[in-house]
Amino acid sequence: MKMTMHIDEGILARVMKWSGAASKTEAVALALKEMDRKARLAEIGKTGLGLSRAELMEAVDPGYDLMALRLAETPGALPPPVAPSGPVNYRQLKRRKK
Numbered sequence: 001m002k003m004t005m006h007i008d009e010g011i012l013a014r015v016m017k018w019s020g021a022a023s024k025t026e027a028v029a030l031a032l033k034e035m036d037r038k039a040r041l042a043e044i045g046k047t048g049l050g051l052s053r054a055e056l057m058e059a060v061d062p063g064y065d066l067m068a069l070r071l072a073e074t075p076g077a078l079p080p081p082v083a084p085s086g087p088v089n090y091r092q093l094k095r096r097k098k
Helices: 009-019 024-049 053-059 066-073
Strands: none
Touching: 009 024
C-alpha cells in the first residue's frame, strides 16, 4: 500500500543504520514491527498469561540455566575449545547414559 508520510530524516537514517535496512520502506516496516512487538509484550506484562506463579514455575524446565546460556553467548567469555590431538573415530564414541 502506498502512503505519503512526513518522517524525520535523521531518525530514518539512524533506523536504517542500526537495523541494516537496505531501503527506507524496509526501515519503516522494521520499525513498525518492533513497535508492535514491544506493545504486545507490554500488554502481556500488564495482563499476564492467565497462569498462577506456581503454574509459571512448573512450565520452566528445572535444568534451564539462564546465566550459563548468557555466558555461552558472550564472545570471549569461554576458553576456546581444545582441538583433538589426533584423528577422531566417531563410531567409537559412546553416548552419554541418562
